[in-house]
Amino acid sequence: MSMSVLRRMALASAALLLGCSVAQPGLAPRSGAPIQSQSAQNAQTGFNTRAQMEHSANFEPTFQNSFISQRRLAQTGNTVVKVAYSNPDQVAQLNSLGMDVWMVTKKYVLGQVNEEVFTRLQNSRMRFEMISPQRGMSALNTFDPKYHTYDEMLAKLRGVAGKFPQIASLHDIGDTWEKTKGKANRDLWAIHINGKGVAEQKPGIVFMGNHHARELATVEIPLMLIDLLTENYGKDPEITRLVDTRDIWIIPMVNPDGHIEAEKGANWRKNRHVHTGAIGTDLNRNYGFQWGGGGASTSPSSDTYRGEGAFSEPETVAIRDFVLGHQNLKVLMSYHSFSNLILWPWGYTKQRVNNPKLVEMGNTLGKLTGYVPQQAADLYVCSGTTDDWSFGQLGIMSFTTEMGSWNDGFDPPYSKVADFWKENRPAALYLIEQAGSFK
Ligand SMILES: [Zn+2]
Numbered sequence: 001m002s003m004s005v006l007r008r009m010a011l012a013s014a015a016l017l018l019g020c021s022v023a024q025p026g027l028a029p030r031s032g033a034p035i036q037s038q039s040a041q042n043a044q045t046g047f048n049t050r051a052q053m054e055h056s057a058n059f060e061p062t063f064q065n066s067f068i069s070q071r072r073l074a075q076t077g078n079t080v081v082k083v084a085y086s087n088p089d090q091v092a093q094l095n096s097l098g099m100d101v102w103m104v105t106k107k108y109v110l111g112q113v114n115e116e117v118f119t120r121l122q123n124s125r126m127r128f129e130m131i132s133p134q135r136g137m138s139a140l141n142t143f144d145p146k147y148h149t150y151d152e153m154l155a156k157l158r159g160v161a162g163k164f165p166q167i168a169s170l171h172d173i174g175d176t177w178e179k180t181k182g183k184a185n186r187d188l189w190a191i192h193i194n195g196k197g198v199a200e201q202k203p204g205i206v207f208m209g210n211h212h213a214r215e216l217a218t219v220e221i222p223l224m225l226i227d228l229l230t231e232n233y234g235k236d237p238e239i240t241r242l243v244d245t246r247d248i249w250i251i252p253m254v255n256p257d258g259h260i261e262a263e264k265g266a267n268w269r270k271n272r273h274v275h276t277g278a279i280g281t282d283l284n285r286n287y288g289f290q291w292g293g294g295g296a297s298t299s300p301s302s303d304t305y306r307g308e309g310a311f312s313e314p315e316t317v318a319i320r321d322f323v324l325g326h327q328n329l330k331v332l333m334s335y336h337s338f339s340n341l342i343l344w345p346w347g348y349t350k351q352r353v354n355n356p357k358l359v360e361m362g363n364t365l366g367k368l369t370g371y372v373p374q375q376a377a378d379l380y381v382c383s384g385t386t387d388d389w390s391f392g393q394l395g396i397m398s399f400t401t402e403m404g405s406w407n408d409g410f411d412p413p414y415s416k417v418a419d420f421w422k423e424n425r426p427a428a429l430y431l432i433e434q435a436g437s438f439k
Pocket of ligand 1: 212
């Protein structure tokens with residue numbers, strides 16, 4: 001073991017003592033054992049997927065097995081922590097304390113806190129430990145240049161529409177916040193893929209990515225789906241049949257203003273709405289079904305700020321009006337990162353959703369992706385989400401995918417996208433097929 005690892009462990013232990021008034025020994029196995037490779041762990045535990053392993057009761061998130069250990073560290077004022085919890089209400093409590101929650105395992109809430117929230121956490125009597133090697137130190141976000149920037153995405157979509165004019169068309173479905181203020185010229189773009197037949201008379205499906213700016217791979221999976229459907233139309237009989245019998249819409253980037261920040265390497269989640277004293281509204285807390293409930297913040301400085309009102313943001317208005325304008329939509333998928341989860345409504349309440357078909361489809365998505373399927377509120381209650389609105393208001397079968405593991409984070413090297421695509425490709429085709437089972 002290197003000196004730096006020892007020093008890090010010593011620092012982390014010191015922080016544990018300082019940080020937690022009710023720290024209990026045994027909360028954190030501070031093991032000095034060499035870190036096992038993923039495959040070795042899987043062979044030992046019998047888990048089929050990394051998702052199952054990370055969501056099992058004995059998964060111990062550490063600095064070494066985190067994505068942070070693969071990034072450049074810097075004094076950012078933020079600290080990555082793991083907080084032990086015993087009931088899900090504490091997860092919501094951490095949200096309201098201002099923690100940027102990244103992932104929830106069986107035992108821990110993982111995420112990042114600034115200095116102010118670190119102090120609040122110390123005063124909260126919740127048991128926590130640092131994942132960061134030092135207080136105030138965290139990983140700098142990266143933007144692997146192989147990811148599409150907003151401009152590159154738009155050029156690509158124009159290219160697709162130009163190359164496959166019989167089946168693909170490009171649509172501007174609305175402005176970003178900065179465009180509405182004359183500060184920038186960015187739009188939300190949708191690709192429409194439709195073979196034979198009248199689109200409006202066929203069962204419809206919409207895929208969308210990047211409500212949250214820093215979740216980089218969630219732009220790429222929709223783009224790969226566009227390529228799959230357009231390049232194989234007329235060649236692969238199954239793809240041809242789906243494109244001929246379904247009305248397919250794909251919106252790769254819901255949050256272009258935010259994405260521009262991520263392109264600069266910023267750790268940015270929200271849109272770029274300038275509020276008094278802070279920037280950004282969480283677009284996935286701004287939809288108008290049970291808006292204003294739990295798991296969303298009233299503070300503009302929070303990463304889960306719900307906005308001034310339901311649909312206060314031009315981006316969510318664009319998605320709302322798009323969905324309302326296509327009454328044949330039967331299925332909706334919104335891609336997020338990370339945690340290897342398949343989620344379905346409700347998010348705003350733990351009450352079970354009363355729709356066996358929705359749950360059945362969610363479980364099938366779990367099998368196809370290898371991710372862990374569950375009702376969204378089982379993770380933690382959060383309100384104003386895309387899928388709560390589209391399901392709750394309109395009855396559209398709606399899902400959220402959280403792609404990537406604790407080892408991938410929000411901004412893995414682009415080479416990881418191939419793995420995510422392998423996981424999500426069959427699930428996307430399944431959903432397109434399923435759209436046809438609704439009248
Ligand atoms: Zn997200």
